[in-house]
Amino acid sequence: MAAALGALGNPSSVHRFGRAARKLIEDSRTGVAALVGAAPDRLVFTSGGTEANNIAIMGAGRGRVLVSAIEHDSVLQANPAAERVPVGRDGVVDLEALDRMLDVESVPALVSVMLANNETGVVQPIAEVVAIARSRAALVHCDAVQACGRMQIDLAALGVDLLTLSAHKIGGPAGIGALVVGERIDPQPLTIGGGQERGLRPGTENVAGIAGFAAAARIAATAIADHGRLGALRDRFERAISGTAPDAIIFGQGAPRLDNTSCVTMPGVAAETQVMALDLAGVAVSAGAACSSGKVAPSHVLAAMGAAAAAGEAIRVSLGWTSVDADIDHAITAWRAVHARAGSAAARTAA
Numbered sequence: 247m248a249a250a251l252g253a254l255g256n257p258s259s260v261h262r263f264g265r266a267a268r269k270l271i272e273d274s275r276t277g278v279a280a281l282v283g284a285a286p287d288r289l290v291f292t293s294g295g296t297e298a299n300n301i302a303i304m305g306a307g308r309g310r311v312l313v314s315a316i317e318h319d320s321v322l323q324a325n326p327a328a329e330r331v332p333v334g335r336d337g338v339v340d341l342e343a344l345d346r347m348l349d350v351e352s353v354p355a356l357v358s359v360m361l362a363n364n365e366t367g368v369v370q371p372i373a374e375v376v377a378i379a380r381s382r383a384a385l386v387h388c389d390a391v392q393a394c395g396r397m398q399i400d401l402a403a404l405g406v407d408l409l410t411l412s413a414h415k416i417g418g419p420a421g422i423g424a425l426v427v428g429e430r431i432d433p434q435p436l437t438i439g440g441g442q443e444r445g446l447r448p449g450t451e452n453v454a455g456i457a458g459f460a461a462a463a464r465i466a467a468t469a470i471a472d473h474g475r476l477g478a479l480r481d482r483f484e485r486a487i488s489g490t491a492p493d494a495i496i497f498g499q500g501a502p503r504l505d506n507t508s509c510v511t512m513p514g515v516a517a518e519t520q521v522m523a524l525d526l527a528g529v530a531v532s533a534g535a536a537c538s539s540g541k542v543a544p545s546h547v548l549a550a551m552g553a554a555a556a557a558g559e560a561i562r563v564s565l566g567w568t569s570v571d572a573d574i575d576h577a578i579t580a581w582r583a584v585h586a587r588a589g590s591a592a593a594r595t596a597a
């Protein structure tokens with residue numbers, strides 16, 4: 247990224263400096279596309295996952311849009327009139343409901359289902375979603391922001407028409423993302439200007455951000471192999487929680503999940519209290535969706551899983567490439583201390 251910041255050329259200029267910047271972009275495009283098995287010329291850089299999702303939902307030009315109830319706000323709010331496909335209590339999209347909803351005779355639809363949920367880590371059956379959608383001539387968009395770098399993604403196996411990625415979820419810089427556009431669709435841009443990025447995302451490219459995205463993609467491709475190790479750490483954390491508080495809910499535990507994510511309740515303790523107490527103990531976790539942390543809103547994801555009542559007591563714990571056994575020991579000790587303090591406070595109140 248530092249080298250890219252020093253490259254002064256505008257990538258649209260034909261002089262040597264411009265050509266150098268252009269080469270940096272095109273090499274990066276190849277690198278990011280490789281992470282998901284996409285053809286480089288189908289990948290358009292955007293300002294992040296939010297913009298890519300907005301373009302997919304608003305630019306696809308489909309009269310009917312169906313979204314899973316657990317999508318990120320950048321999908322849900324891109325079309326407030328979209329029909330919501332329910333999920334089961336395990337957080338997996340209800341394929342029978344999708345099938346029924348698409349059975350209604352109507353205009354061709356766009357279906358949007360994320361690859362892995364950002365709050366629970368639950369992985370969605372995208373190939374099945376695509377099979378159902380294809381049989382009704384519907385297009386499929388998949389927000390893979392959370393899944394990318396944490397599981398293998400093969401665009402051809404998924405079969406989706408639009409795929410969203412974001413650099414900061416794989417260790418790259420914030421403010422750069424991508425939309426992979428399949429051959430069956432030609433979305434309309436949401437911004438007007440020059441012809442950059444196939445005209446779909448006009449504006450002089452963020453060369454340093456793009457270079458950072460590609461660097462992160464290169465590392466992520468090898469780091470995926472480390473996720474089995476993170477899964478074992480995550481499972482140990484969850485076993486300790488269940489051992490301490492058998493009534494704690496671990497969301498999506500029985501469903502396929504990303505290895506690094508755990509969404510758990512501490513019964514009787516507000517999520518914000520947990521977040522602050524754990525932070526004081528040096529453990530950084532989030533209440534609800536981190537993207538919307540700061541504003542304390544109940545999680546629409548947990549509500550969609552039929553757990554609205556418990557949502558206020560749920561935190562999300564994410565492990566990263568640097569997480570080791572000692573971190574889990576520390577997190578378990580801190581969690582138990584907060585739980586014990588809450589228990590004795592409750593006992594004092596009852597007395």
Ligand code: PLP
Pocket residue numbers: 293294295296297299318320360363364389391392412413414421422423537
């Ligand atoms: N989609 C999901 C699932 C997310 O978790 C996020 C947020 O981090 C986004 C989209 C938005 O991505 P960005 O922050 O790059 O705009």
